[in-house]
Amino acid sequence: MARILFGKTVLSLSIVAIVSACSPQPATTDLSTDSAFATNSSANNFGTSDDATLATLFVSNPSTFARFQQTLIIPFYDLGLTAAQAQALVDQQAGENVASQLIDHNGDGSKDSLLLQLDFVAAEQKQLTISSNTERFNAQQLTKRTQAEISHKIGGEWQAEKYIGGEFKNVSELTPPPQYTDHSEWIRYEGPGIESDKVGYRIYLDWRNGFDVFGNKTGKPVLHSIGLDGYSSYHNMADWGMDLLKVGKSLGAGGFGYWDGEKVQLVSNISGHTAKVIEDGALYSALQIQYKDWQIAGKTRQLTANLAMTAGSRLVHTRLTTSEPIDNIAIGLVKLPKTTLLQGKQDIPGHSWTYLATWGEQTLTGGSDKMGMAVLFKKGTNKQITGDEHSHVAVLTPDSNELEYYFLSAWDGEPGGITTEAEFVAYLEQEIEKLTMPPRLSLKTAYSEQQKTTTLTADVALDWSERLAASEMQRQTPYYAYGGWDYERQRPSKWEYTTGLQLQAYDDLLKLRPNAQWQQVLTDVIDSFITPEGDIRTYKISNYNIDSLNTGNMLLREYQRNPKPQYKQALDLLRKQLSDHPRTKEGAFWHKKIYPHQLWLDGVYMGMPFLANYSQAFEQGHAFDEVVKEFTISRAKLRDPATGLYFHAWDEARQQEWANKDTGLASQFWGRGLGWLAMALVDVLDIIPADQADLRQPLLDMTTELAAALVKVQDAQTGTWYQILDKPDATGNYLESSASSMFTYFFAKAVNKGYLDARYKDTAIKAYQGLVDEFILVHPDNSVSLVNTCQVAGLGFGRDGSYEYYMSEPVFRNDAKANGPFIMAGVQMAKLLGTN
Template identity: 50%
Template sequence: MKVKPMKNFLLLFSLTLLILGCDVKTPSKQVASQSAVLADVVATVTISNPSEFERKDELMWLPLERLGVLKAPLSVWLKDEELPSQLVDGDGNGSIDHLVALVDLAAAEKMILVVKAQPSTLSIDSRTQAEISIKQGGAWQENKYIGGQFVNVDKLIAPKQHTDHSEYIRYEGPGIESDKVGYRIYLDWRNGFDVFGKSRPALALHKVGLDGFESYHHPADWGLDILKVGESLGMGGFGYWHGDKVERVASVDSRAVSILQNGPLVSSFAIDYGAWSVAGKRVNLRAVFTMQAGSRLVHVQLQADEAIEPLAIGLGKAPETVLLSGGDDLTGHAYTYLGTWGKQSLAGDDLGLGLVFKRGLRTDQTEDAHNWVSVMKSPSGTLDYYFLAAWSGEPDGIKTEQNFNTLLEREAEKLTLKLRIFIDSQLSATLRVDQPSAASVRILAERLADTEYRTKAKALRNGGWDPERDRPARWEYTTGLLMQAFDDLSGAGADPKFAALAEQIIGSFIDEQGNIASYRKDVFNIDDINNGKMLLRLYQRTGIEKYRLAADILRDQLSHHPKTSNGAFWHKQRYPYQLWLDGVYMGMPFLAEYSKQFEQGESFAQAVHEFEVAKEKLSAPNGLLFHAWDEKAAQNWADPKTGLSKFHWSRGMGWYAMALVDMLEILPEDQAELRAILQRQLTELAVVLVRYQDDSGVWYQITDMPDATGNYLEASGSSMFVYALAKGINLGLLPETYKVAMMNGYQGIVREFVSLDPDGDVHLNGICQVAGLGFGRDGSYRYYQSEPIVADDIKGLTPFIMASVQISKLLSR
């Protein structure tokens, strides 16, 4: 069966690409300067709705770097229709860095947009607003400001006299709204969050509180203040969790507000809390609040200048309300929610309040005297969450608990299953060549590796900070994977700095006795074995004894590692009786290479046996392999009869494909019987991989379901398959006829996923960040679609570099 091809939407660019051509040796500054001569169309954007319900007023965030440009003017077009758009400072540093556009998408709908280097011709009504308004022309009398008139300002440092009810700041703090609902933050010791309900869908903040301090507590043509905050956090506020109560951000040296953007589609402001005295520290904290058109959500981004844990977010308690909770048995990246519904409006009618956050960030759900409290992790001083409100008094408002709960569920899904956005810029197209050469393939890989080298790789050393996992660097399989790719690249003629860094990073975890920092044998995690491949390389190259001693420790783990009844290694102690495709790659090539160097090959058969069990237990009638098998069939993701997981995940099979060719490289020719087992598996798998290769050259996240809602072309699995094909040809394990599929795959990866920034950085996009089974990961189709799609994740970037090394070698023959 040939999968249905995914359309190639590059026709708009074909003439430009033919004119530009490509020379990957072009210095980055020269490449960047070419953007000035490109046509009006700077990028094509493919966007799709991964949900089975309509997404109206969805905001699409397009980084300028990914569009291949640095500045305006820009506009977004659907065929001949211009869409509402806005240029935005997404990180609040004072520079425009994103283009946002508003779209309506039917369930599972896909659309193709173009971004043009043209100013917008649309005149659109503002649907968001952020403001801070203070009195001028009066005077302070102790803690009251007497006289004067309100004037909006862009920045404000709250005066020392200012406190609650000073009548200096209109409605007591900054406000933010969409056409759906408005909110205000008390800029004083209370730091409470309040709600303005709207009696009609229009902007209203500029009308609020102009005619008297108490006026907004009473019905007006726009609506009214509908929440009693009191001593609570109010609507989604934050503070420090003492174990029995929330401490609001009360004791600070200063409070400063800055309006970051006040646009038709997106508005935001920041509050900087200077020297918050909490938990024996004095912490500077910035909170950024962002709202978009057509949405009830406020996105809150907290950043402290040092870690402050545990932080808490919450909803004020009220009588006559019910507490609503989203799912907790979810992947850590999935969003869940907490809500309240009932007669908690000051108008005496129903009001719903909600928090939406990543499930993995919440460590406890509890309460204190005034709040329902979600206790949150913030190991690097950051926290990211959303709050929202829905008032039954709105025209056509939400009237029932059930409808409010549905709203919360859908908002959580929209954040979890983000829009599928793939950007193909004219600038990125300059990286492509019609006929790649050994040199061009290697140079492109080196440019990608150099971006990683400069931005993240050095931080992975022992004592550093892992930027992908937002935690201290550990003995992670991904670290060994990246360092192996760097080492491969230097060995293929690239800069020796990559191999040097590989030794420095791996060596930083090993002391002179071979002890491995942050490694624990007793967790029996087969992922931890992967780094041993670099230990064996380093020992063979340098003869330094500590590398062998550390490798001995990992080998000893495999000697005691628990196994299934048929002899397959468990994936981890906490994943009992489970064989995963991932683990075959992590452990078996190391075991075989260690045995080759130090055991005269006595463990070759054991390593090959793992492949035999995997083939027997994980194979499907279509020739693909399932992700995992639970011998006890006890896990919620496992078929109760077979113990198999439900879907064919491309990266899982990619790990397996890479393991096959790596093993066949290690096993000596005199191991003919064992080699024949693996050779047969590789031959069969190669046939199947080509069968499911999309016409774009790459493969889908779920390999055999190209038309399923939300499924997407995925970079890491595609890179692994290309690596296996290229290395298989290089080793004489696969016939040269596979070169066509291999090169189509490579070209597809470059076309679909590789991007060039105006500053010359090169990135690999479209990578599934993580996927596993158990502990909130139920193995459903929705689960595999719910994990974030990211750029430059090591699990995708590394196999692409490795594949490039193999292709370069092949093309140089």
């Protein structure tokens, strides 16, 4: 059996088959008693003779409050398992119960993920070991705590729009006939239902598309008993609770529609619905509703809604997918008297979650009981908070054709329910933090670990670079071309620094591992942005965005291989930006025009290697002094003498919220920010000739002192670095892959080039081994992912520069800001370990 270690508590997990409960009656989940997967290779067996370890999962709570029944969803793909191999559920063998369920998370009809639920105290860390077992055992019986169902009558007859007689039958899928409408009395409680042990919801499967609330007094699922005796019963208080909400023509308790500028257009004008029960399990249940041929905004679109709930939660995770993008999706809440409208913080980063909520006497019980309702959404998707006569509305802009949000209700009639507005707001704030800062995860799978056992050599380092490059060539790289799609940012591809970073990494790799097909992709991506007249598509010089210059390095490489006149004109355009770019009083470049008077570490990398490269190629190096000046000002303004580390940014005007009013400095040592500076140092030292010692020496001195500072904050166990470098033990902090890749590149290249002495070779090797061990995940198709990357971090526009802010930004995988440096670090390690 698998062992799960929670501190000193030993729990056991086994991989077995699960059969989702489909009965409308409450029941325990029916489980197989046989292990469904056992590894074939003895190399997989990292446990006892009875165990075959599949994965070790390290999980931490990034909050300073407890998180009970925290849900984790782990795709089979990440576990290194095919869907056929992964038949998984946690089985209690000692001490505590770890609940799990095999689920279809993406709603396509096939199981794809393992769901776990765990309790955490504040800032707690847990370690789980998931193993398969070849022996038979008595599987645990899970109490059913969620439910999804849809039920319609059979055995009666249609009389016009009414269904007369018959009895209800639960089905897994239902498409109502054309005559079906509201109050036809054919579908039990008028639509599909979904619930947890906290609260239930129903979705009207008719022109209203309203979302209603079933208040639950029992603390266990009740949908199966609602409405069996007709349509009036659930409007009266019963032992289980009652229908709480008057929805009318509103969005109800979190429904969706379209905002036409004046009012909500409901999802009414369609050719039909199909509702499906995707999951009906102990811990997780899910519905899918397909809306056919929605006529809206002058177009016909297909719309799919996936709705899911987990045990112990009031939230419904809602994912909308449209056949074409739709701006102005409206989500919201019914507008009722005797309620207070509540709104979450808006001056926050775009990736952070916020809410629109109501609290007050808004139930149909006839008493003075209270209920809160809310919709939760990412701030960056929100265009407007508004409303019409029926609904309070948040108008959202989806990412392409997909939109994610949550809705919830909290009734004071629940067992232990929320009873005051202050309690409701505090609850919402915690739910928002849980969405913004999900648990920190580090997954080590047997499938991945098998492929990491080879002794590190030059070829092994190049192999990892090549494997990640090959994986990205399938996932993203060709689509960086103009007219393509940036899957990381969910927007059309643009001329931006991430494109150049990724392509330069390929170009470095191809010098040691030539690949004509890949080389052509690099050329095609760059060429797609350059017009015959030498303009750069999507680039605006008037933005004075120093980030835009980094891809100029790759453009210069292409020009040197194929000197097209338009390439040179485009390079001159980028150079002109730096000639006119606004600067601080001492001459440092502003990060962007919209970030006035600000010097950021990021900008040193974005601008200075390009300026040095351009000046070497076309100006006989006349701008080298400007390049070095940017570094020396950065050192003077951003370096902390006590630690040798650099703060993320400096505001000369001392006006920004994030800036210290006395010094103008940001407050944190952000890993990737310093990583940009470290890479810039060794890249620029490559360009300035050795005979210009007066210009090189300041950069060499910075390299030496930075190396000493970085070694002090390198994690002793893994060899990698934290998101916030000097706070390894702070709640929520995590080992971060982009900064770790950048520092590895810095050390390896600096030793290779003689900028650092040979004693740092061991530092580079330890760091590189840590990159592979901590951040590389191998999938069943043998593609690889690089995980645990801070997607983005900046300052201003709701980003206050606090430690908590850096913890709130999303943690991603396969981000160019980590992929590029990882590939380049492998190239430098190959050289360090012996490749010429």
